[in-house]
Amino acid sequence: MASVGIVGAGTAGLHLGLQLVQAGIPVTIYTNRTADEVGSGRLTNSVAHHAVTIDHEDRLGVNHWPVAEFGYDSHHHYFGLPDPIVFRGDFARRSRAVDYRIYQPTLMADFEDRGGKIEIRDVDVPDLQGLSERHDLLTVASGKFTLGQFFGPAVGRTPLPGPLRRLQVGLWTGIAPNDPKGVSIAASPGNGDLLEIPIYSFQGHVTALLFENVPGGELEKLVDVKHDDDPKAFRDMVLEVLRTHYPLTYARVDEAAFGLTDPKDLLQGEFTPTLRNDYAQLDNGKYVLAVGDIHSTLDPIVGQGANSASASAQVVGDAVLEDPNFDLRFMQKVADRRRNRVEAAFDWSNLMAGPPPAHLFQLVGAMAGDQELLNEFTWNFNYPDRQWDILATPERTAAAIARSAASKGAPARA
Amino acid sequence: MASVGIVGAGTAGLHLGLQLVQAGIPVTIYTNRTADEVGSGRLTNSVAHHAVTIDHEDRLGVNHWPVAEFGYDSHHHYFGLPDPIVFRGDFARRSRAVDYRIYQPTLMADFEDRGGKIEIRDVDVPDLQGLSERHDLLTVASGKFTLGQFFGPAVGRTPLPGPLRRLQVGLWTGIAPNDPKGVSIAASPGNGDLLEIPIYSFQGHVTALLFENVPGGELEKLVDVKHDDDPKAFRDMVLEVLRTHYPLTYARVDEAAFGLTDPKDLLQGEFTPTLRNDYAQLDNGKYVLAVGDIHSTLDPIVGQGANSASASAQVVGDAVLEDPNFDLRFMQKVADRRRNRVEAAFDWSNLMAGPPPAHLFQLVGAMAGDQELLNEFTWNFNYPDRQWDILATPERTAAAIARSAASKGAPARA
Numbered sequence: 049m050a051s052v053g054i055v056g057a058g059t060a061g062l063h064l065g066l067q068l069v070q071a072g073i074p075v076t077i078y079t080n081r082t083a084d085e086v087g088s089g090r091l092t093n094s095v096a097h098h099a100v101t102i103d104h105e106d107r108l109g110v111n112h113w114p115v116a117e118f119g120y121d122s123h124h125h126y127f128g129l130p131d132p133i134v135f136r137g138d139f140a141r142r143s144r145a146v147d148y149r150i151y152q153p154t155l156m157a158d159f160e161d162r163g164g165k166i167e168i169r170d171v172d173v174p175d176l177q178g179l180s181e182r183h184d185l186l187t188v189a190s191g192k193f194t195l196g197q198f199f200g201p202a203v204g205r206t207p208l209p210g211p212l213r214r215l216q217v218g219l220w221t222g223i224a225p226n227d228p229k230g231v232s233i234a235a236s237p238g239n240g241d242l243l244e245i246p247i248y249s250f251q252g253h254v255t256a257l258l259f260e261n262v263p264g265g266e267l268e269k270l271v272d273v274k275h276d277d278d279p280k281a282f283r284d285m286v287l288e289v290l291r292t293h294y295p296l297t298y299a300r301v302d303e304a305a306f307g308l309t310d311p312k313d314l315l316q317g318e319f320t321p322t323l324r325n326d327y328a329q330l331d332n333g334k335y336v337l338a339v340g341d342i343h344s345t346l347d348p349i350v351g352q353g354a355n356s357a358s359a360s361a362q363v364v365g366d367a368v369l370e371d372p373n374f375d376l377r378f379m380q381k382v383a384d385r386r387r388n389r390v391e392a393a394f395d396w397s398n399l400m401a402g403p404p405p406a407h408l409f410q411l412v413g414a415m416a417g418d419q420e421l422l423n424e425f426t427w428n429f430n431y432p433d434r435q436w437d438i439l440a441t442p443e444r445t446a447a448a449i450a451r452s453a454a455s456k457g458a459p460a461r462a
Numbered sequence: 463m464a465s466v467g468i469v470g471a472g473t474a475g476l477h478l479g480l481q482l483v484q485a486g487i488p489v490t491i492y493t494n495r496t497a498d499e500v501g502s503g504r505l506t507n508s509v510a511h512h513a514v515t516i517d518h519e520d521r522l523g524v525n526h527w528p529v530a531e532f533g534y535d536s537h538h539h540y541f542g543l544p545d546p547i548v549f550r551g552d553f554a555r556r557s558r559a560v561d562y563r564i565y566q567p568t569l570m571a572d573f574e575d576r577g578g579k580i581e582i583r584d585v586d587v588p589d590l591q592g593l594s595e596r597h598d599l600l601t602v603a604s605g606k607f608t609l610g611q612f613f614g615p616a617v618g619r620t621p622l623p624g625p626l627r628r629l630q631v632g633l634w635t636g637i638a639p640n641d642p643k644g645v646s647i648a649a650s651p652g653n654g655d656l657l658e659i660p661i662y663s664f665q666g667h668v669t670a671l672l673f674e675n676v677p678g679g680e681l682e683k684l685v686d687v688k689h690d691d692d693p694k695a696f697r698d699m700v701l702e703v704l705r706t707h708y709p710l711t712y713a714r715v716d717e718a719a720f721g722l723t724d725p726k727d728l729l730q731g732e733f734t735p736t737l738r739n740d741y742a743q744l745d746n747g748k749y750v751l752a753v754g755d756i757h758s759t760l761d762p763i764v765g766q767g768a769n770s771a772s773a774s775a776q777v778v779g780d781a782v783l784e785d786p787n788f789d790l791r792f793m794q795k796v797a798d799r800r801r802n803r804v805e806a807a808f809d810w811s812n813l814m815a816g817p818p819p820a821h822l823f824q825l826v827g828a829m830a831g832d833q834e835l836l837n838e839f840t841w842n843f844n845y846p847d848r849q850w851d852i853l854a855t856p857e858r859t860a861a862a863i864a865r866s867a868a869s870k871g872a873p874a875r876a
Contacts, residue, residue, distance in 0.1 A: 436791075444789070444791075
């Protein structure tokens with residue numbers, strides 16, 4: 049029986065670990081934080097899990113947050129042009145967001161209850177060789193910078209020179225939900241985007257506001273102004289940004305109730321989206337496999353990080369069960385199988401976070417008059433590879449628009 | 463509706479064309495021989511289709527040769543050592559061989575009956591650009607040497623310097639079938655291998671003898687002696703080779719009835735197994751996709767050519783139906799999806815046709831005492847990727863032997 053070591057206890061590490069213990073494989077997860085520390089720590093993100101990820105949670109027996117209660121139905125789009133564009137895409141099946149300080153400790157407990165081992169320790173590059181000798185397969189599913197350097201930037205891809213967006217995410221009370229319940233995706237052209245996400249946290253159903261701010265735009269203050277210096281001024285600044293840039297969210301704010309749920313429920317910063325190599329070889333000849341964020345660090349603008357991590361973990365889990373020989377052949381098979389999905393999530397996220405190309409505007413324009421195309425775009429948050437089939441080139445976008453129009457008997461392109 | 467052009471009417475071209483016309487896509491196959499010319503021509507090969515390929519024929523509605531009547535059950539192995547090794551592997555589901563001069567014209571007729579177009583013409587490299595402009599996607603599924611050069615040897619792989627075996631294949635009467643009906647795979651160490659295949663041809667159920675002769679070995683005469691110079695002497699030479707090198711086949715020969723079914727039912731020659739690039743770009747910017755033999759030319763020692771071609775065609779067909787945008791992204795997706803299966807068939811065939819490595823002997827030794835492992839090896843003629851999971855390295859072979867032993871409660875490796 050192959051033994052597997054996993055460095056990191058995020059979605060990739062936990063989903064992989066749970067799949068393998070379910071199959072009776074001994075797994076140890078190495079992480080530097082106990083479940084209690086995760087649970088009592090700072091907000092980590094505001095990511096939603098889409099239906100395909102929740103399906104995998106069902107298979108893993110860890111779907112503790114049924115979508116009927118915790119999920120949402122729609123994407124409410126707003127483009128703040130002089131003549132604003134507003135439309136709504138509906139999911140075929142619900143997505144949901146749960147605070148990772150609840151999600152992750154719960155899955156850590158599930159993992160241990162089912163016989164998985166969690167060892168609390170720091171792991172850095174010099175530790176990998178020793179760990180590799182404890183296990184038949186060692187995977188790294190941690191976001192640690194030096195471990196990322198170990199795998200190195202993906203061969204054949206040009207690294208991004210820096211962050212595409214500067215981020216603030218926090219949990220807030222006092223915002224009435226959308227109807228139907230959903231995520232708001234609002235653009236303030238030239239300044240940034242707001243993702244307003246219904247999320248379940250320690251205080252129940254609250255609202256995550258993820259501000260995706262354009263570097264050099266007027267909303268950078270959301271990242272640079274520090275909350276703890278003057279909590280009241282900070283709240284007023286956020287409220288003012290909603291009022292001036294994101295009016296449809298502002299319209300649902302009850303100012304008397306509006307506030308950060310907790311000083312810890314806030315995160316500010318930026319990073320460079322990065323695609324790294326699938327695997328690297330240690331001096332002892334063994335290969336170490338990258339899974340999740342360490343493999344592809346995504347800007348959160350279309351919320352793909354956790355979903356990509358889960359999908360990637362599943363490819364690895366399936367491969368371990370099929371072919372427990374952890375040599376170069378294994379690594380290459382895993383790389384081939386997940387490349388399209390992982391890279392599509394990366395490329396699509398970068399397209400949405402970067403300067404918008406003309407064909408994105410064309411798609412938006414077409415979706416405003418084509419509910420089917422809009423719902424397909426929405427549903428494709430489950431399938432970034434299909435989304436990238438539509439968005440990878442102007443020709444592909446034009447073909448998707450024409451196809452959708454033709455399917456309705458409307459005139460296609462001349 | 464995307465229109466697809468296919469150069470070549472072998473298994474790859476026909477299976478791809480049939481899948482696409484089934485989905486309502488306009489397809490033209492370009493081939494230099496009419497169905498009548500194929501049917502009245504020289505023997506082309508003696509390839510068997512395995513269950514996964516027959517499953518695909520069922521989906522395509524072209525399984526005209528049900529395995530109950532035309533199929534076989536087993537591989538009868540013989541190793542002509544001083545103390546011969548004899549064992550038999552059984553398929554979970556039957557394989558079957560039909561003379562391609564029957565198979566190919568039948569599928570050409572099916573294809574045309576269903577609305578596919580066949581255009582009889584020679585196609586060479588200078589024609590590709592013009593054809594590419596008639597269609598949304600142009601694929602090449604022909605074995606023509608110059609078209610192979612157009613795609614070029616696969617980047618990242620070392621080309622083989624020359625043929626691994628020199629070949630003679632013919633159809634014969636006067637050999638009683640094996641019991642259970644099956645293919646004999648007989649080794650005359652240092653000299654070559656004989657594959658004796660029950661095949662359905664114009665004269666009913668006959669026997670194909672495929673002699674895989676080692677260059678420099680004493681059986682090269684099977685390739686160099688010309689039948690038409692002296693048919694009787696040729697027949698006697700083959701009979702003598704059976705008697706001296708392949709005694710278990712010889713034991714089933716009725717000398718009075720033994721003979722080539724027809725002078726055209728014989729093929730002699732050799733070629734270099736070659737893996738080529740998945741696609742190439744024309745001067746007009748369009749990509750041309752390689753499918754089947756043009757992509758991977760396999761030594762027939764484990765009969766994978768047609769099965770690999772069908773599997774590859776299916777990847778292409780599925781991709782066309784999913785994402786009819788025939789750009790670089792499409793080509794790379796196809797390449798990623800089929801790489802493991804296509805390269806495994808190539809690598810496994812070369813392993814079997816080349817000088818046998820020690821771990822192949824270890825597998826043979828283990829299979830002689832482990833019917834389950836032997837049946838797995840046999841069934842894996844359907845799944846060359848799984849076979850290569852076992853044979854790619856000595857470590858993998860040892861692990862497979864140990865796993866199979868452990869599954870029976872027998873002691874694994876110390």
